[in-house]
Amino acid sequence: MNNRSNTVKVAVVGGEGIGPEVTAQSHRILNWFIAKRGAPMTLREAQYGLIPYLSTGRVLPDDTVEAMDEADAILWGATGGPETKEVPASARKAGSLLSLRSKYDLYANLRPIVASQALVDSAPLKAEILEGVDFVIVRELTSGIYFGEPRGIETLPDGQRRGFNTEQYTTNQIRRVARAAFELARTRRSRLCSVDKANVLETSVVWREEVTALHKEEFSDVELTHLYVDNAAMQIVREPRQFDVMVTGNIFGDILSDCAAMASGSLGMLPSASLGPVDRFGRRKALYEPVHGSAPDIAGKGIANPLGSILSAAMMLRLTLNRPEDADLLERAVATALEGGARTADIAEPGAKKLSTLEMGDAVLSALDKVAGKERERA
Incomplete structure (x- = not known):
């Protein structure tokens, strides 16, 4: 939050593929909270990807960089798609999401996994498996194999090509994301599962030892368990309700969070928050984005699911705004819309009416008015 005022600055960056389509709906939602609930924020739209590249030679033009640098929070859409071929790899890498995570030190990625009972008929897992599912995956986001050096592709003396990457973690990198996960668990059901591959990887041996030591030193009130990543993947689809908070490294978190989408009904339903460290003003930079990608096969068709965004x-x-009542209100509105039968194509039961992206945004806005009206009546 800006230290000169109580107004939160939000950069809205739709990006590529279906990103601009779904972000347009969450933008409408935030405007509703500004107009109807007095939420103290200003929204600034900015471009990313092919369109600014064609005019500036950069996927992240100066105006977008300025908007994000000044922002307390970034509402992000998606990156990638067929248009990626028109942007040189060097330009793409310079403005990649990985580079933004590193620049803003967004080290803790939170991905809530909540099964909607309204969607059990269209979910890929059985209804009894989905009952009561409500957990959060905390993924370390700025270290591990995605950032480790050395990395590259080389040709060996015998003519073979070899690709190599480096998986590595330090004490501080492990402990700060584990601390974030322990603190989150304290606000929920006080259970944390740490996921690694300590039976094979030295990196994971260090991970498990540091998480265990931090637990003993600061968080003995939280129940701590450990799972190997392969078992964790199986347990997520076998009995996902057993989890409260799960913490893991970068690559494992990337894979497991997509696996966990099956416990929520659709990848299009999943939100996420990537959080930086708290500064001396008590602020922390944050980037919010749906877990789904750019989905180029449906981009521009107006059928993408905006609920993740x-x-x-x-x-x-x-x-970021520290308005839990407003957050609860919006989550209830989404649930109300789903209970009323609002469905985009990805979550529609056979024979159900399929809403467009815009129509789903309309359904949530209508539900917001309805839920807020009931709240006023109770008051």
Whole structure:
């Protein structure tokens, strides 16, 4: 939050593929909270990707960099798609999401996994498996194999090509994300599962030892368990309700969080928050985005599911604006819309009416008015 005022600055960056389409709906939602609930924020739109590259030679033009640098929170859409071929790899890498995570030190990625009972008929897992599912995956986001050096592709003396990457973690990198996960668990059901591959990887041996030591030193009130990553993947689809908070490294978190989408009904439903360290003003930079990618096969068709982006906006209301009541209101509105039969193509039961991206945004806005009206009546 800006230290000169109580107004939160939000950069809205739709990006590529379906990103601009879904972000347009969460933008509408945030405007509703400004107009109807007095939420203290200003929204600034900025471009990313092919369009600014064609005019500036950069996927992240100066105006977008300025908007994000000044922002307390970034509402992000998606990156990638067929248009990626028109942007040189060097330009793409310079403005990549990985580079932004590193620049802003967004080390803790939170991905809530909540099964909607309204969607059990269209979910890939059985209804009894999904009952009561409500957990959060905390993924370390700025270290591990995605950032480790050395990395590269080389030709060996015998003519073979070899690709190599380096998986590495330090004490501080492990402990700060584990601390974030322990603290989150304290606000929920006080259970943390740490996921690694300590039976094979030295990196994971250090991970497990540091998480265990931190637990003993500072968080003995939280129940701590450990799972190997392969078992964790199986347990997520076998009995996901057993989890409360799960913490793991970068690559494992990337894979497991997509696996966990099956416990929520659709990848299009999943929000996320990427959080930086708390500064001396008590602020922390944050980037909010749906977990799904750019989905180039449906981009421009107006059929993408915006609920992942809208629920990411709910996370922003809770974590950046410190307005948990507004976040709860938005989450109830999404649930109300789903209970009323609102469905985009990815979550529609056979024979159900399929809403467009815009129509789903309309359904959530209508539900917001309805839920807020009931709240006023109770008051």
